[in-house]
Amino acid sequence: MKLYASPASPFVRKVRVLLREAGLDGKVDEKIVATTAVKSDMGLAGVNPLAKIPTLVTTDGKTLYDSRVICRYLDTLVETEFYPEGRLWDTLVLEATADGLLDAGVLMVYERRVRPEEKVFEGWIEAQWDKAIRAVGAIEERWMEHLNGPVDMGHIAVGCALGYLDFRHGARNWRLGHGRLDDWYASFSERRSMQETMPE
Template sequence: MMKLFWSSRSPFARKVMVLAHELSLGDQLTLIRVAVGSILLDENLMKHNPLNRIPTLIFDDGSALFDSRAICDYLVQFADTHELTCADHASRIADERRQSLGDGIMEQSVLTLGERKRPVQQFSPAHEAAYRLKTARTLDLLEGEAEQLVALTGVTIGSVAIAVALSHLDFRFNEENWRGTRPRLSDWHASMTERSSMKLTAFVEA
């Protein structure tokens, strides 16, 4: 049984959990809830991951694997399946790009939340605006490529990353209404949220 340092609020941890459920590995992971941040340190986590980041996967021998991308790659290998991987080289490269875009949206969201938690005298409107602009531009790109997402055969790591990133925007930045000008991406995301893997791993403020 593997252990996963995790939070119900972390998009990167949710990406791992969605993938685990898609691979029928959800029951192979024992979740260890932890709260961390740029200055919020958890000593137990840091014994395994000195970077103080989640998700962190712990094996039976005590060794650890991080970050979400590495953990997802490992889970696919552990499951010994090709169901979530693309068949040819060009498709795999395209899906790596999709995962990078999804991860990038998550990163900008986390940076925005961190910026908003700063004391008023340290808050930087310029930084926040830059983070939100990068997210908006990425969403516009994905709207233009929505048909490629729809055309995917089954679920891939890249599509999971994008779906989780969009769900995190709903969770943390719902007032920004990212769906308003991106109907095709919104429709694709709505279909992804109907998957049991997404329902079982919904974000929770806890």
């Protein structure tokens, strides 16, 4: 399989962590690309019209995106269930919450990095942060029992989302007032899958 990737992308990290947790990392070759909202990698655009990462090309030539579709697909290749039937909706909503947190965090970065300086909209950035930190609060409020149970895709998505907040928005300190989630993350981020995929 071929994974279009970038080591800094938190959505790619979800896939890379799952590959390791599932023991599939040896089955994937990574193609590192640089693609942004205003400058698409055209090789990637040839297989995914949205030119976004992660994009996975399977051994039988199917192109899969986005991260949630790829992760559901990888889950079908192994016996361990990362989307366990018995808590499927909880897992999916937790993953969606973490992904929404990431959408907000990534948009904040794009606003400063991609938009011309005189057009940067501070109110937009702060509104995205409000979403991200509300998601952190909601995860701690509703999902600690789930997170303290067996690892599934919800755990992986939350781990990658919190890792991204540290990586790009560390100064905003999501940990403040979220001690239980902080403790969970400290332990989850020690996993080999998380250590090996830490963004630099």
